[in-house]
Amino acid sequence: xxxxxxxxxxxxxxxxxxxxxxxxxxxxxxxxxxxxxxxxxxxxxxxxxxxxxxxxxxxxxxxxxxxxxxxxxxxxxxxxxxxxxxxxxxxxxxxxxxxxxxxxxxxxxxxxxxxxxxxxxxxxxxxxxxxxxxxxxxxxxxxxxxxxxxxxxxxxxxxxxxxxxxxxxxxxxxxxxxxxxxxxxxxxxxxxxxxxxxxxxxxxxxxxxxxxxxxxxxxxxxxxxxxxxxxxxxxxxxxxxxxxxxxxxxxxxxxxxxxxxxxxxxxxxxxxxxxxxxxxxxxxxxxxxxxxxxxxxxxxxxxxxxxxxxxxxxxxxxxxxxxxxxxxxxxxxxxxxxxxxxxxxxxxxxxxxxxxxxxxxxxxxxxxxxxxxxxxxxxxxxxxxxxxxxxxxxxxxxxxxxxxxxxxxxxxxxxxxxxxxxxxxxxxxxxxxxxxxxxxxxxxxxxxxxxxxxxxxxxxxxxxxxxxxxxxxxxxxxxxxxxxxxxxxxxxxxxxxxxxxxxxxxxxxxxxxxxxx
Amino acid sequence: xxxxxxxxxxxxxxxxxxxxxxxxxxxxxxxxxxxxxxxxxxxxxxxxxxxxxxxxxxxxxxxxxxxxxxxxxxxxxxxxxxxxxxxxxxxxxxxxxxxxxxxxxxxxxxxxxxxxxxxxxxxxxxxxxxxxxxxxxxxxxxxxxxxxxxxxxxxxxxxxxxxxxxxxxxxxxxxxxxxxxxxxxxxxxxxxxxxxxxxxxxxxxxxxxxxxxxxxxxxxxxxxxxxxxxxxxxxxxxxxxxxxxxxxxxxxxxxxxxxxxxxxxxxxxxxxxxxxxxxxxxxxxxxxxxxxxxxxxxxxxxxxxxxxxxx
Numbered sequence: 001x002x003x004x005x006x007x008x009x010x011x012x013x014x015x016x017x018x019x020x021x022x023x024x025x026x027x028x029x030x031x032x033x034x035x036x037x038x039x040x041x042x043x044x045x046x047x048x049x050x051x052x053x054x055x056x057x058x059x060x061x062x063x064x065x066x067x068x069x070x071x072x073x074x075x076x077x078x079x080x081x082x083x084x085x086x087x088x089x090x091x092x093x094x095x096x097x098x099x100x101x102x103x104x105x106x107x108x109x110x111x112x113x114x115x116x117x118x119x120x121x122x123x124x125x126x127x128x129x130x131x132x133x134x135x136x137x138x139x140x141x142x143x144x145x146x147x148x149x150x151x152x153x154x155x156x157x158x159x160x161x162x163x164x165x166x167x168x169x170x171x172x173x174x175x176x177x178x179x180x181x182x183x184x185x186x187x188x189x190x191x192x193x194x195x196x197x198x199x200x201x202x203x204x205x206x207x208x209x210x211x212x213x214x215x216x217x218x219x220x221x222x223x224x225x226x227x228x229x230x231x232x233x234x235x236x237x238x239x240x241x242x243x244x245x246x247x248x249x250x251x252x253x254x255x256x257x258x259x260x261x262x263x264x265x266x267x268x269x270x271x272x273x274x275x276x277x278x279x280x281x282x283x284x285x286x287x288x289x290x291x292x293x294x295x296x297x298x299x300x301x302x303x304x305x306x307x308x309x310x311x312x313x314x315x316x317x318x319x320x321x322x323x324x325x326x327x328x329x330x331x332x333x334x335x336x337x338x339x340x341x342x343x344x345x346x347x348x349x350x351x352x353x354x355x356x357x358x359x360x361x362x363x364x365x366x367x368x369x370x371x372x373x374x375x376x377x378x379x380x381x382x383x384x385x386x387x388x389x390x391x392x393x394x395x396x397x398x399x400x401x402x403x404x405x406x407x408x409x410x411x412x413x414x415x416x417x418x419x420x421x422x423x424x425x426x427x428x429x430x431x432x433x434x435x436x437x438x439x440x441x442x443x444x445x446x447x448x449x450x451x452x453x454x455x456x457x458x459x460x461x462x463x464x465x466x467x468x469x470x471x472x473x474x475x476x477x478x479x480x481x482x483x484x485x486x487x488x489x490x491x492x493x494x495x496x497x498x499x500x501x502x503x504x505x506x507x508x509x510x511x512x513x514x515x516x517x
Numbered sequence: 518x519x520x521x522x523x524x525x526x527x528x529x530x531x532x533x534x535x536x537x538x539x540x541x542x543x544x545x546x547x548x549x550x551x552x553x554x555x556x557x558x559x560x561x562x563x564x565x566x567x568x569x570x571x572x573x574x575x576x577x578x579x580x581x582x583x584x585x586x587x588x589x590x591x592x593x594x595x596x597x598x599x600x601x602x603x604x605x606x607x608x609x610x611x612x613x614x615x616x617x618x619x620x621x622x623x624x625x626x627x628x629x630x631x632x633x634x635x636x637x638x639x640x641x642x643x644x645x646x647x648x649x650x651x652x653x654x655x656x657x658x659x660x661x662x663x664x665x666x667x668x669x670x671x672x673x674x675x676x677x678x679x680x681x682x683x684x685x686x687x688x689x690x691x692x693x694x695x696x697x698x699x700x701x702x703x704x705x706x707x708x709x710x711x712x713x714x715x716x717x718x719x720x721x722x723x724x725x726x727x728x729x730x731x732x733x734x735x736x737x738x739x740x741x742x743x744x745x746x747x748x749x750x751x752x753x754x755x756x757x758x759x760x761x762x763x764x765x766x767x768x769x770x771x772x773x774x775x776x777x778x779x780x781x782x783x784x785x786x787x788x789x790x791x792x793x794x795x796x797x798x799x800x801x802x803x804x805x806x807x808x809x810x811x812x813x814x815x816x817x818x819x820x821x822x823x824x825x826x827x828x
Binding site: 053054073074075078086089090091092093094095099102103104107110134136 | 683686687689690693694696697698699700701702703813814815818
């Protein structure tokens, strides 16, 4: 029996008002791919920050290869052989790939011909990278490769990966898994943080499940189902969104015809000839890798960016291509942007003020130029109550809410305005499983009530769960759309990567729609 | 060649050198992500301190060092307030300028009317004897005081430091994305404090140059807005040391022209020339703002944002 590579015992970390980690034990063996599983706020990030030396714990100890160690800073962690790939990449946009890598490794390692060593590693692990490119010109997948190569250059013994696949295509995920399996075969331990249960089943040897800062269970992912792990994670039964039966789709509510848009950002994506329509009672899903025109499409649909051709966007029977957000709201459209703080809500403003900001037009919260404070507060309270937002009250600032709670609030705010069309971008990104299920259910209910729903998301499981038709956006062009049972995850993956496929021929494949339920 | 030409060039050099010091110092500060609007205040405190030490001891070297040290001391106040007590950088910088102007007036009270002998000049007698071009080259390149040469060395050294050295790379990284730098394990606020101190020392040096060389006497408020020009210069130069140097000579030339315009028969109101550096900066800002890629590559993304490590 070999000694564990990493052993944690009784790790406790308190923040004012919260216990982020309570008496956590964790053991990782050499060559093991170990999943750390839990909802947002379960304490996974706090724990790995402790392992990587970003922050100290209040109690507990850590053993590295049988020896008790203190890791005061990330440099000490790297010296031991611990590498980490962050969820929000620790990269510098205005610097080159090589500079970014040099910054993340020790000065001794960065000496000499780093450039060619990067090329060597990236070639031998199939992680294609050009050391001289500037980071801001790279796709998200390429950016992740920088982080991985950065870790590999240090020949790590333990690699920590924080939600590594949330931004990748299915094919990119497959490539990453190949690299990880190969590393594991070479004896490298991997601590894999995720809430994507299907991936954990496929990749990991063991899983430690955390809830509210405590370890609740250890399990062998191969022997569990995605559902059973989700329930351990949430501590209650998972209610999957239910698709109401027998919805009749009605007249088109949102029609987009030959929409072209030149992006004002140098590195943005231009939209080319986008056409689609969403009928009332229908949910159209748009899949795609981040940075293929989703943000631009959202900006154009919400009216933040106007187009010259007024006829290219029609809400109900109104042409709105040249109309701003307020006019579009008046015409019956609602939107939920990707970025919750700063775009969906104003971080420092209270919930009722945030409710007022988007609801003023349709909820009639403005009277001769004056804010109807009582009416706005009542509206905000209604949102909090109906959508089960956890908050002490509507006088709290938006940034006091957790990601999932704030997203529920924003959704509630938009849905209670009774939109005939709603456009949402990445509705459940970084949202815990429970809130995500509630948000998806609310989209299904909204469609059942006759609204036209457009969901732009990178999460294919999500699209298969809610959408009636799925289209793919790639480099600013939109594909045709297919019902979820006529297209497979793999085919969508190819479309996302810009490869033409003909799903019609595969429509009778029994694997069609093979996604985790 | 008109006979006013060589003295004119000489005065451009002395007028421009303070801009080089203060501008390059502020460039390093801004590259680390800190906006210190107190350049004017640090300059004038540097000027009065250097002058006081110069007059009492008679030592130019000691005076120059004191100027730099005084500027750094002012910067230390700013650094502790903004980096560790998280006060607003813009407000604190403005306060530093106001404080510096008042403090220098108080310190310089007894020194009005005294003069200082100036700094030693480097002589190259052989080169100046080359016929015809000798005198011109001699005036342009040789025979200046040591600080002029130091300003050139500074420009090259800072350029090398920022682009070629690892420490410089860390400094840029801190200014580009302080959260990422922190998560990799770099001490964000310490890097910034060192940058701020360097910026203060250079502003103090620029001030010392004013009171020791440019007009070797103490007059209240003698920086007369040069600190603001140095700030504008950094943006004008889109955060590149060599361009700061060129810009400093451009703006220095403008301030001299402003003095001599009437004498030279140029019919431009002096107020227009006084405005020119700021107008040029606005123009450059407009031009580089048109292209977001240029901004992204040059302007430090975290400029003016306080860093507070969460957890």
